[in-house]
Structures are given as structure tokens and as C-alpha cells.
Amino acid sequence: MLRKLYLLFATVLFSAVAFAQTGTLKGTVLDVLSGEAIPFANVIIERNGIQTAGTTTDFDGKFTIKPIEPGTYTVKATFVGYQTFIMTGLIVSANKITFQDLKLSSGIQKGEVVIVEYKKPLIDQDNITGTTKTAEEIVALPTRSVASVAATTAGIYQRDEGESLNVRGSRSDAIDYYIDGIKVRGSLGLPQSAIEQITVMTGGLPAQYGDVTGGIISITTKGPSNKFYGGAEVESSSLFDKYNKNLFGINLSGPILKKRNEDGVKENSIIGYFLSGEFRMVDDSDPSAIGNWKIKDGVLADLKANPFRPAPNVSAGFLQNAEFVRLDDLEKVQARQNVAQKRIRVSGKLDFKPSKNTYLSLGGNYHYNKGHAYTRVYSIFNSNNNRQDISNTWRVFGKLTQKFGTQEADDEESASTIKNAFFTIQGDYTRDTHKYQDDSHNENIFDYGYIGKFQTYKENIYDRGTIFDTANGHYLNGYIHSGWTDTLYTFQAGNLNPDAAIYTSKYYDMFSDYGMTSYIDGYGMDGVIRTNLDLQGVGLRNGERTQSIYSLWYPFGREYNYYGYDYETQTTFKAIGSADINDHEFSFGIEYEQRTDASWGVNPIGLWGYMRQLANKHLTQLDLSNPHPVFDENGIYKDTVNFDRLFVAEDQSFFDENLRKKLGKSANNLEWIDIDSYGPDMYDLDMFSADELLNNGGSFVSYYGYDYLGNRYTSQPSFNDFLTKKDKNGNYTRPIAAFQPIYTAGYIQDKFAIEDLIFNIGLRIDRYDANQPVLKDKYLLYDTYTANTTKARNLGSLSQFGEDYYVYVDDIENPSSIVGYRNEDNWYDATGAEISNPDILINAAGGKIAPLVKDPTAAVNGDLSTAAFKDYDPQTIIMPRIAFSFPISDEAQFFAHYDVLTQRPPERSRFSPTQYYFLEQNIGGLLNNPDLKPEKTVDYEIGFAQTLSLKSALTISLFYKELRDMIQVMNLPGAYPGRYLTMQNLDFGTVKGLSVAFDLRRTNNISMTANYTLQFADGSGSSATSGYSLANTEQPNLRTTTPLSFDQRHTISLAVDFHYGAGKDYNGPVIFGKKILQRAGFNAIISAGSGTPFSKQSNITQEAAFGINDRSTLEGTLYGSRLPWQSRVSTKINKEFEIKWNDKKRSNVNVYLQVQNLFNAKNIISVYRATGNPDDDGYLTASASQNEINTKNNPASFVDLYRIKVNNPSNYSLPRMMNLGLTISF
DSSP states (O other), X not given: XXXXXXXXXXXXXXXXXXXXXXXXXXXXXEETTTOOBOTTOEEEEEETTEEEEEEEOOTTSEEEEEEEOSEEEEEEEEOTTBOEEEEEEEEEOTTOEEEOOEEEOBOSSTTOEEEEEOOOOSSOSSOOSEEEEEHHHHHHSSOOOHHHHHTTSTTEEESSTTOOEEETTOOGGGEEEEETTEEOOSOOOOXXXXXXXXXXXXXXXXXXXXXXXXXXXXXXXXXXXXXXXXXXXXXXOTTTOSSOOEEEEEEEEEEEEEEEOTTSOEEEEEEEEEEEEEEEEEXXXXXXXXXXXXXXXXXXXXXXXXXXXXXXXXXXXXXXXXXXXXXXXXXXXXXXSSOOEEEEEEEEEEEEEEETTEEEXXXXXXXXXXXXXXXXXXXXXXXXXXXXXXXXXXXXXXXXXXXXXXXXXXXXXXXXXXXXXXXXXXXXXXXXXXXXXXXXTTTOGGGTTOOEEEEEEEEEEEEEEEEEETTTTEEEEEEEEXXXXXXXXXXXXXXXXXXHHHHHHHXXXXXXXXXXXXXXXXXXXXXXXXXXXXXXXXSOOTTOOOOOBTTTBOOTTOOOOOEEEEEEEEEEEEEEEEEEETTEEEEEEEEEEEEEEEEEEEOOTTHHXXXXXXXXXXOOEEEEEEEEEEEOTTSOEEEEEEEEEEOOGGGOOXXXXXXXXXXXXXXXXXXXXXXXXXXXXXXXXXXXXXXXXHGGGSOSEEEESBOTTSOXXXXXXXXXXXXXXXXXXXXXXXXXXXXXXXXXXXXXXXXXXXXXXXXXXXXXXXXXXXXXXXXSSTTBSSOBOBTTSHHHHHTTOOTTOOTTOEEEESOSSSOOSEEEEEXXXXXXXXXXXXXXXXXXXXXXXXXXXXXXXXXXHHHHHTXXXXXXXXXXXXXXXXXXXXXXXXXXXXXXXXXEEEEEEEEOOOSSOSOXXXXXXXXXXXXXXXXXXXXXXXXXXXXXXXXXXXXXXXXXXXXXXXXXXXXXXXXXXXXXXXXXXXXXXXXXXXXXXXXXXXXXXXXXXXXXXXXXXXXEEEEEEEESOSSTTTTHHHHHTTOOOOOOOEEOTTOOSEEEEEEXXXXXXXXXXXXXXXXXXXXXXXXXXXXXEEEEEOOOEEOOBSSOOOTTSSSOOOOOOBOSSTTOEXXXXXXXXXXXXXXXXXXXXXXXXXXXXXXXXXEESTTOOOOBOOOOTTTXXXXXXXXXXXXXXXXXXXXXXXXXXHHHHHHHHHSOGXXXXXXXXXXXXXXXXX
């Protein structure tokens, strides 16, 4: 009795976390002839030769083994007088019960063994909507993408190979990925050889899963082996295309320490390891079915030698020769240019099993990727300036599982109440970092935008006049100094950005050759550049970039203008306590997760122009109180009076002060500093103050979790620190905290089976705390009186309005009357009548909304304080989960589930104090909303499964979803101090559908799964920003449902496996006695789907160009048109060989050819709204466009360049891609 109480106490005590990804094996050991149960038989399971768990059957021959890591196992059953029974290939999936009876035959001789292969049941008794793919199935498929493997599941939409997924009408951000129980942040990247199993859940989620509203994709990695083994893989596409994908992988596994039996023989491994790695190089990882265009190398060389030509009227300046490029000057290429990537993936696991009931696992994985990002507008002329991205993701975990008692102890009495008690504790940590840069400059901020050394020569200018010399007490007549003028502007090209420097060098040459006239009067057509204005934005100064070509492309030499890095971490603690109490499997858990998001970035090129603005701005005036008459050597007045520059201390920038100090000058020195005469080494970011770099909202830096100079904080600053904290120089430091939301959860779940009837009933409670300040009211940045306050009553506020109603007046500084009220998003006029918008209140206050603020002076002066803010109110959500399945007959099953799911705000929920601080400079801008609430989904499903034959089954399910509180852009008219856009929980939707799955087990040489999904996904927004355009027009925040942009009405997926067996199972052709196709065959994925919706427009707009302010006009209804159907066939052909090294050592070799998009289908995945075509927006042929086209410098060149631009490769699917590969095991 005490033992049972201890087990119950331990189970509850260690129910400490949210979940463990484990499965359960249940069954009965039977006599094969009589069918009678065999009590007290021994049952063990092995994985890779290592015994992982075991038990004995009870009086009724029944057994339960748990917890079991998902994977493929060998089951052994033994009993005195019976042959040893071995079943190989048994599949255990995460969060599922695998039912398997074991039938033993009477043995005559000792050592007789019966070996059978596990046959996956046609109908899964523990049905979770979705599928499980084993390592063997994953490797056989013609894809290396986890997402594409998951996309073979019914109810999942994927636009193209490798892209993100939508599960049953949910947004793509509604999916969570897990690796060994770790929620994925950053890259999912795993070596394919490390994956043991992928489980896809599209519905019926158990209570241990939270923070998700779509589906779960759970990956289990491989574990150690009891014997050493390894494998290697090479794969390349270089024989077939210009994408040049080359991959090398390796994996190793084995024991480190084995346990010895009484005879000293080594048996099971106590400590074992598994390690795998993968290295990939590829020139283009995301090509297009239509290829790409680039300028011919020879033509580009000519452009660099001669970037300009004189305008028809040479006095008008010079034109870019790139604007005269024709189609013949370009060439079509298969791969995009300068987008090569190098990728490393590593995964490892170390398992330690000191005793039968204790299990410790340590593991992790690492992903590194370095490459250049594709920039379409650079692709013709300037691909060498593509941005470089470097990403690192690593995650580690430790998991301890402890079982209680022994099976023998549990069987002391058959009615034992508590069995299979265990607890699992898991901790994990993930770090994901990204760096974005120009790889020729890296972190050297002032190298960005540096063209060369410019020297400005100045002289005084004079006007005839008279001044009074206060020092001498008399008037001075003559030439009075009135200012300065440039006389010469010289240039010496730098070597940091040589292509950009070409423009300036050639401009200087042509300015001289053509005898151009300077803006400085009085020199004539001497071809001398005397001021920066003479460059006309064609020759480049430091901090300037090349002009576009017809707003279509950028020419060579345009630099990438960003350097920055992101830092994200996730720390999670989870645990689960579980026990079988009679027929119920109870589990209780909690989860704690802390994330940290930090980022820093700078737009460095513009700093050059900004330094020119900040330097000398306090020296722009003359010190008229201190004239300096000019006398000759004889003391005779020369009719000339000069002045020093007037030092205006309050106008001197912190940057200027620091620069003068670095130059060895005093801070109050009066010398004019020529910024461009110094190289990048002269300048540092710490010469600026935080406010200078924030630039009154036109920020050069963006940051949180770092200071404004890019140093990561070791502690969290407060919002008040942002408003008040200063450095030793008296400058505000503007610290911004990292985003550190806290997510906690607890659940209780009862999973039980009554005969073949399985129930899974759970209750989950999630608590999300954004852990940051939020506005008390989203319309108000300053603390405001409500209607029930004395201040408002004195102005005559209406008695029916109380503390929930804010008051608006006629004048914010000197209010004399109330003009209206507001409660949340509802507006009222002065009489209390509800109005549709606040225009009446705005007009009554003289054109700007006027809330009755508590501190009018602060509001008018823009002195933000913490008074209008509060801490985020943590959100607690209760989510019931109910799922069950039961057999209607031996060949049919019914299943159903009801789930309530929630997910934390997926984007734009971070508190950004600069957005509020500079709101008046960004009226109408889109701001984050730190007060967003979790999104919610209610999910229903009923289904029916039926075996059609001994080797085939059909599953039909109906599903329905209600999407609630989805994130969308909202317009806030009447906000003070100005209107802005923000995110809000506005959107909603419904999804209803039917999925049909057909499963054919291997019949002769073929096995197949086929899925069809019919879906109707409607909602008020397809993404969090799909309503931005409407909100930006200041239209009311109206919501109406339309088809979602990813609503694929019909989705078909077919996975086929055709292989010839070996030996006696071979039934293929024989030539000269050779079974030439032995262990050969192919796998294919065939997918097809109807087109997704888009909105037609009735007018022609210039879609291919950028910076054009065209507004489209809707034709018909939103998302009322659809793209054409698309289809894709991918296959993997392989042949296996066996290499016999000696009598004991053999290796398996697999040679394969993988072909994606076998028929090179040019599937259309996006079109232009006016024409419905992927290659034409209608602009070039529209009659209204012809006059504008003819005004171009070269209309024919414009047409050629426009046609290439408008036929966007991104409007098409991936092309056919072929990879030849070889794997070997040893």
C-alpha cells in the first residue's frame, strides 16, 4: 500500500512539464494454436540492437511498454516451452498507442526462433489526424525538404516544392515544428540521415501541444546503436544543370560503453552515440522554370568603360548608357547570379542508460548557412552587390526519464491500481543568429557608400557696403564679407567601391571633355567641377548611390545599404509525470518557456550625407560683431572687411564636437571641416549621440536588446530609461529592451482504451505574458481624463458616460467645452449620439483631435512619459481537447475530435518605444501593437476508415474550423497626437472541407497512398498585413469574408512506390541469367491542385516598375478570380547493391537519380491582376501608356527592359532539377 502511495505521489510530483514526445506499445501474448493468453511472458523492445525497455505480461497475457521514443523497433517475446518470437520493423509514433499482439508457437528444440516482419495496420486504432513517415520512407521520397514530405498529407497546401505550408486553411505561421520535443526557432535544418521519423498532425492535437492553431510537424532524430555502423552520401546536380548542387553527408553510430553480463561478455550499451553531418554547396537553390536574364559580360565591361553619353542637348548633362541597352545585349541564363550558398548541418545524440529504469539523453543540432540573397532589381546589371546573409542556429537538450518500480512488483497482485509510472524532465536551449551585410565591407560601417576623397576649396564672397566697427568706433566702407563660395571640387577615386567610383571618375572626365559649365558663375565653359552641385546626382559623392534605369533595374555599382544582426534565444523547461491507473493513462504536465529577441542594424550609406549636415552647422553665420578690416603692410585700409564664422554653441552637434577632438582641434574651433576629404577610418559610430542616429524618426539605426551602437545589453532597461537616461555628456542614451515574452502552460490528459475504443481527453491552460509596456488606450499617447472625473464634470460631461469613456474637447491647451467621447472604438458627439468616425470632433477642435489630457503642456511639446502606459495583462486561456476512435467492425472505424487551440501573436507584437516617440513624424505609419492577444481556433472533425481489401483501406473525414482573433492591420483615426495604423485581433474566418485518403500496401511491386482534399477557406484576411492597403486609405475597419489567398479548393497528392524485390521475391526481367532490376525501382510524388484566388483589377497599372504611385481599381469581388490548375511530378529512381568485403563485412550501396518536376511544368503561381497573366501586366500595350513610353530616353530599350522585368521568374514554379547520388553503409 505504501508503495502505491509513493508511486502516486511521485507521479504527481514530477508532472512538471508540458509534454514528452513518446509512444506506447500495447498488446497481448497469445498461443498461436489455441489463441489462449500466455501470462508472465517476457516482452522486450530493441532499437538499433540496444534493449530500451521490457515488461512481462499480466494474468490475461496483456502488456504495456511506455514511454517509448518514436522510431522503429524490434520486439522479442519469450516464454518457457515456446519458440522465441521476434518482430522486426515495428513503428512507434509520437503520442500514439501502437497495438500489436504477439503469437508464440510451442518450441521443440532450445534456441528455435520465429522472425516476422511488422505490417503496419491499414487502420490506425489510435487515430490522430495526419500521418507518420519513417526514415526509410523519407529517404525514398524525391525530396529533401521536411515541409514537402509533410505536404503529402491530406489537408496540407504547399504552393511549390520546399515552400511553407498551410494546414487545413490556417495561415502558414499557424504551424509548429518540433525536433525531439524542442519547439523550433530559427532553421529547421537537419541532415536527412539524422531523421528517424516525421509525424504530421493536422487535427486532434493532444493536450500536451499548445501555442499552435494549425498543425504540428514533429521530427524525431535517430539514436545510438549497439554496434558500430556508419554511412556516407554524395549527391550532385552538376552533370545536368548550372545550379551546381553538391552535397556530402556522413553518419556514425555505436556504443561507447557496454554492460558486461555475469560471464564477462559485453551485452547492451550503457552509453552510445549517434552523429550525422551534411555539407552542401549550391549556386542557385531556388531557380525558376523560365530562367533569368543578365547582361552579357562584354557589354557590362563596355558600360563600365563608358557609363555615360551626352544628352541630345549636351548642356542638359549626361545620360546613363544602361538606359540604351537592348535585348541583344542580354543573355538568358539557367541559374540566378551570385546567390551561391554553403550550408552545414550537424546532429548528434548521446544516450546513457545506467539502469533498466533510468534513461538520460543529451543531444542537439547545428545549422550554418552562408550565401547571397537574390535581389531582383540587381539581377541584370548588379548581381555582384547582392546582400550576404550568414545564419547560425544551434539547439541542445537534455532529457531524463525515470520509471518507478518493476513489472514484477506491479504483478504481485493482478488488480494493481498503478502501473507504468514514470516521469520525464527535459530542458532545452536554442540560439538563432543572423547577420546581413555587404561582404566586401562587413562591419566597417563607413566603407559603405565611400566613393573617394573629395576636396572642397572655398573663398570669401563680398558685397559693396558699409559696416560700423564697434571696436574702433567708426564706419568702414568697401567690400564687406558676406559669405563663402566653392571654387574647386576635386576627386580622387577610392578602391573600396570601385564600380561606384567609376561613375564619378568618368563624370569628371566627360565634364572636362565636353567643356561643361559649373554652377559657380564667372568661369565659363572651362570643364572644371567647382562644387558638388556640378555632379547633378549623376557623378556620385560619398553616401550616394546610382540612379535607377527607368525605375526597373539598378545599374552596376549600386551598393547594399544595410549592416545588422539578429539574436534570438529560447529556453524551455518541460516535464511530464504519467501512470496507468487501471485502464487510464494519466499524464500531467507543465511547461515554461522564455524567449529573447534582440536586433541591431544600421543604414550606413546615408551617414555620409548626414555627417555633412551635422558638421559645421553651428558655423554657417558670420560674426558681424567682430569685423576684421584688411590692411596692407603699410597699415593702409584695403577697402575689404572679413569676418570670422560665428560659433553658435546650441547648434553644434555632438558629432561635430567629437570629430574636432579626433582631428586634434578644440571643440569651439572655427575651422570649416570638409567631411569628404577624410577616409572612412576617420569616423566611428560612437562619435554620434543616440538622438542624432535616431534622427527625429528618420533613423539610421534600429535596435532592441542592443544599445544604439550595437552592444548587447546584459540587463533589461525600462521604458522610463528610454525616456530619461543620459550618459556622462548629457546625451540621452535611448536604451530599448530586448523582447522577452514568457509562455507557461499546464495540462492534464487521460488517454484510455476500453477494448479497442480509444479516448483522449485533455484540458490545457496556457498563459502568455508579453512582458512589456503597452498603451492604456491605443488612441492616446498621453494620460487623459475620463467622463466621470471632476475635470470632465466641470466641463459638463454627460452623466451616462463613466470611467470607460474618454473625453474630447475644443482646445487641448485651453479647453472650454466638450465636443465628444469615445469608448474603445466607438465614438460619440457632444450630445452622446454615436457617430461613425471622429471627424466631427476633429473639426470642432480646429483640425486636430483634442483629448482632455492631464498634462496639456507635455502633450503639445511632445514630452512622452510612462503615464499613458501600463504592463501587459497576461492572457490565460483554457482549452479542452476531446478525441476518440472506435471500431464499427473488424474492418471499419469511426473517429472524431474537438479541439480549442490558441497561439501567441505571431508577428508585430514587440513594444517599440521609438515608434511612439516619433509618432508625429510618422503620421499614418504602421506601428507594432505590444498589446496583441493570442489567436484562437476551434477545430472539429469526424471521420470514417474502412478496409477495402487485405491490402488497402480508405479514410474519409470531414473537418470544420473557426478562426478567431486573427491579427490584421487596423486604422486608428482620431488617435492623438496623430492617426496611425497598428495590428489588432480583428480577423476571423471559417474552414470547411473533406479529405479522402487511400492506402494501398505493397501488392506485387507497388504500394501507394493517394489523398484528395476539398476545402473552402474563407476569412477576413489572408495574412496579418493583407488589409494594409485598405486601412491606409483611412476606410472604416470593416470585416467581410472572402476566399483566403491560399484556399486551394481541390488538392490531390499521390505517392507511389514501385520496386522489385530480391532473391525469391524478384519478379522482374532476367537477362543472361542476371536479375538486372533486383532491388531497383522508383518512388514518385504526383501532386495537382486547383488555382488559388486573386483579386482582379479593372485598370492598367505599371506593376513592373518601382516607385510608381499607381492605385488599382477592384474588378468584381475580392479574391473573386483564380489561378489555373497546377501539377507536378517528381521521382526518385534507385538501385541497391551489396558489396562483400569479406565473410563478415558487407556494405549496402544505393545509387539514385532524383528528378523534381519531371516534366518541367511551368506552373503559374502568381499573376498580374489586370490581365491574369504571369508575364504581362498590360502596361506596354495599353493605349494610355504610349505617350509616357515615348518620353523615355530610348523607348525601344525601355520596352525590352520592361518585358524582361514584367515576366517575373517568381511567378512560376521551380524547373526540372536532377540530382545523381550514392549512399553507402558500413
